[in-house]
Amino acid sequence: MEKKNIDWSNLGFTYMKTDYRYVSNYKDGAWDEGAMITDDTVAINECAGVLQYAQTVFEGLKAYTTEDGRIVTFRPDLNGERMENSARRLEMPVFSKERFIKAVIETVKANAAYVPPYGSGATLYIRPYMFGSNPVIGVKPADEYQFRVFTTPVGPYFKGGVKPLTIRVSDFDRAAPNGTGHIKAGLNYAMSLHAIVDAHSQGFDENMYLDPGTRTKVEETGGANFLFVTKDNTVVTPKSSSILPSITRRSLIYVAEHYLGLKVEEREVLLEEVKDFAECGLCGTAAVISPVGKIVDHGKEIVLPAGMEQMGPVTQKLYDTLTGIQMGRLEAPEGWIQVIE
Numbered sequence: 001m002e003k004k005n006i007d008w009s010n011l012g013f014t015y016m017k018t019d020y021r022y023v024s025n026y027k028d029g030a031w032d033e034g035a036m037i038t039d040d041t042v043a044i045n046e047c048a049g050v051l052q053y054a055q056t057v058f059e060g061l062k063a064y065t066t067e068d069g070r071i072v073t074f075r076p077d078l079n080g081e082r083m084e085n086s087a088r089r090l091e092m093p094v095f096s097k098e099r100f101i102k103a104v105i106e107t108v109k110a111n112a113a114y115v116p117p118y119g120s121g122a123t124l125y126i127r128p129y130m131f132g133s134n135p136v137i138g139v140k141p142a143d144e145y146q147f148r149v150f151t152t153p154v155g156p157y158f159k160g161g162v163k164p165l166t167i168r169v170s171d172f173d174r175a176a177p178n179g180t181g182h183i184k185a186g187l188n189y190a191m192s193l194h195a196i197v198d199a200h201s202q203g204f205d206e207n208m209y210l211d212p213g214t215r216t217k218v219e220e221t222g223g224a225n226f227l228f229v230t231k232d233n234t235v236v237t238p239k240s241s242s243i244l245p246s247i248t249r250r251s252l253i254y255v256a257e258h259y260l261g262l263k264v265e266e267r268e269v270l271l272e273e274v275k276d277f278a279e280c281g282l283c284g285t286a287a288v289i290s291p292v293g294k295i296v297d298h299g300k301e302i303v304l305p306a307g308m309e310q311m312g313p314v315t316q317k318l319y320d321t322l323t324g325i326q327m328g329r330l331e332a333p334e335g336w337i338q339v340i341e
Contacts, residue, residue, distance in 0.1 A: 001112050001113060002113060003113055003114075003115075003117065004113045004114055006114075006116075006153065008116045008117060008120035008121075008122045008153070008155075009120055009121060009122070009155075010155065011116070011122045011153055011154055011155030012154070012155050013154045013155060013156075013157055013286065014152075014154070015152050016114075016152045016153055017040050017152070018111040018114045018150070018151050018152060018153070019038060019110065019111055019113075019114075020036045020037070020038060020107065020110035020111055021036070021037060021038075021040060021107060021148060021149060021150040021151070022034060022035070022036055022037075022103045022106055022107045022147075022148065022149040023035060023036075023037055023146065023147070023148050024095070024099075024103070024146070024147045024148075025133070025144070025145070025146050025147075026093050026095075026144060026145040026146070026147070027143075027144045031093070031095060031099070031147070034099075034103065034147075036106060036107070036110050040150070042146070042148075044131075044133050044146075045133075045134065045135045046135075047135035047136065047137055048131075048132060048133050048134065048135060048136070048142070049131070049132025049133070049134065049135075049136040049141070049142030050131035050132045050133065050142075052136055052137070053132075053136065053139060054185075054186055054187040054190065055090055055091075055092065055131060055132035055136075055141065055142055056090075056129065056130065056131040056132070056185070056186040056187075057083060057086035057087055057090060057092065057129065057130055057183065057184055057185050057186065058083075058127060058128065058129035058130070058184055058186060059079045059080075059082065059083050059126075059127070059128045059129070059184060060079075060125065060126070060127055060285045060286075061073055061074060061075075061076055061079050061104070061125075061126045061128075061247075061285060062074065062123040062124060062125055062126060062285060063108045063115050063123065063124040063126060063151070063340060064115075064118075064123050064124075064326055064327055065115055065116065065117050065118040066118060066327055066328030067118055067327060067328045067329055068328055069118070070328065070339055070340075070341070071108065071112060071115050071339075071340040071341050072326075072328070072337050072338060072339050072340060073104060073105075073108065073126065073337075073338045073340060074247075074251075074326050074336065074337065074338075075247055075251065075335075075336050075338075076100070076101050076104050076105075076338050077097060077101060077335070077338075078247045078250070079100070079104075079128070079247060080096075080097030080098075080100035080101055081097050082183075082184060082245065082247070083095065083097075083100060083128065083130070083184070084096070084097055084100075085182075085183060086183035086184050086185060087130060089180060089182075089183045089185070090141075090180075090183070090185060091141040092130060092132070092141065092142075092145060093145055095130060095147045100128060101338070103128065103147070103149050104126055104128065104149060105338070105340050107126065107149040107150070107151055108124065108126065108151060108340050109340055109341060111124070111151045112340075112341060114151065114152075114153045115153070116153055118327065121155060121156045122153055122154060122155050122156070123153070123154060124151050124152070124153050124154075125151065125152050125153070125154045126149065126150075126151050127149065127150055127151070127152070128147070128148070128149045129147070129148055129149075130145055130146065130147045130148075131145065131146060132144070132145055133145055133146045156287075157286045157287035157290070162287075162290070162291060162310070162311060163308075164291040164292060164293030164294075164304075164306070164308050164309070164310070164311070165205040165206055165282070165290055165291065165292050165293065165294075166203070166204055166205055166292075166293060166294040166295075166296065166308075167199075167204055167205055167206040167207065167208050167221070167292055167294070167295055167296070168199055168202070168204040168206075168207060168208065168295070168296045168297075169207075169208045169210065169271065169295065169296065169297040169298065170195055170199070170207035170208060170209050170210070172192075172194070172195040172207065172209070173209065173210075173212040174188070174191070174192060174195075174207075174209035174212075174219060174220065174222065174242075175188065175209075175212060175219075175242040176212055176242075177212055177213050177242065178241075179212075179242060181219075181240075181241075181242030181243060181244065182241060182242055182243065182244060182245065183244070184244060188244075189222065189223070192207075192222035192223070195207050195222065196222050204296065206221045206222070206224075206282065207221055207222060208221065208226075208295060209221065209222070210271060211240060211242070212242070216270055216271055216272075217238065217240065217268050217269060217270055217271065218238045218269040218270070218271055218274065219238060219240050219242060219243050220238070220243050220244065221282055223284060223286075224246070224282035224283055224284035224290065225237065225238075225243060225244070225246040225248075225249040225282070225283050225284065226238055226269070226280065226281075226282060226283075227249060227252060227280070227281045227282075227283050227289065227315075227318075228269065228274070228277040228279065228280050228281075229277060229278050229279035229280075229312060229314045229315065230276070230277055230278060231276070231277075231278045231305075233262055233263075233278075233314055234262065234263040234264070234265060235252075235253065235256040235257075235262050235263070235264045235265070235314070235318075236264075236265045236266075236267065236269060236277070237249055237253060237264075237265075237266050237269075238266075238267075238268065238269040239266045239267050239268055239269075240268070246283060246284060247285070248283045248284050248285055248288060248289075248322075249283045249284075251322060251336070252283055252289070252318050252322055253266070254333065255318060255321045255322050255325070256318060258333075259321050259330075260314075260317055260318070260321065262314070271297070274295060274302055275302045277304065278304065278305050278306060278312060278314075279291070279304055279305075279306045279311075279312030279313075279314055279315050280292040280295070280304050280306075281311075281312075281315045281318075288319055288322055288323060289311070289315055289318060289319045289322075291306065291310070291311040291312065291315055292304060293306070293308035293309075294308060325337075
C-alpha cells in the first residue's frame, strides 16, 4: 500500500479530507448494515434534531504506525463504551461497542494510505459521531439517526515542542450538577467556546473549571482532564460525577502505578491545595499530556515548581511511557492495542 504524497512532518492539527468514511442510518427502530462511502457531505432536513436541539455525541481517537510497521489504534473499546453511555444520556439509540470497533477498523483500513509513517510525529485522527437526522420541531428525541466515522491525518498538537501552558480559574461553569458533563456531547463543547475565546483574549491558554456546586474543587478544562503530581511523586487526578472519563487519563493512571511504580489517587482536589503540587498536566487524545506551568486565580499566580520551560520529570516519564506503548516501543497491557493491519 503506497502512502499519499503528503508532507507529514509539516501537518497541522486541522481537517484534511480522506478517501472514505463509514455511514450507518437508524430508522424504524434499527440500524442498517452500514457502508463505506466517498462523499464527505451530509444532507439532512433543515429541521433535523441535531440542528434544532443539539442531539449529537462524538468520540475521538487515533491510528498510529508502530515501530515495526503495523497500523494500530489505542483502546477503541473504551471509546465505544463511552459513546454507548453518551447516546443513552441523550435518548439516542445505542450503536454497539462491537459495531463501533468494526466501523473504526474498516474506516482506517480504507484510508490506510493516509496513516502517517512511524517517526513523522503525525497520526491519523479518527472521529466517530452520531446525530439526530429527521425533522423535530417539538422538544423531543429524534426518531432517525446517522452514525458516521471519518479520518484525517494530523500533526503533533504542539508544533516546535511542548511549552507549558498558562491557564486561568474560570468564572464560567463547564457543566451543571447532575447534567451532561460526564458524556461526550457536542453541547458541552458549544458551551465552552465563549469561555475559551475569552480566556485567549486575556492571554491564557485554557480554563480551569471548578465544580458548579461549591466552586471550590478542580474539575477539568474544556477538553481535557487534569493530572497533578505531589512533591513526593504521587499522581493525583480529580474525581467528580461531572468530569468526562478520559481514556488517556485512565491509561496514564495505570501506567503510573504499574509501569513506573508510583502511588496514584483519584479524589476530590480542592483549589486551595493546587499551590502545593509539584507538577500539573492536561491529558487527552490530542496531546497525551500538556504540561501546565502557571495557574492564575483572579490575579493570584500559582507557578508550578516544574517551571515554565519544560514538562516536569514525572509528567515526562508518563508521556514517554504511554507514547512508547502506543507506538510499539514498549509492551502494552493486554487489550490496549487494536492491530488494524
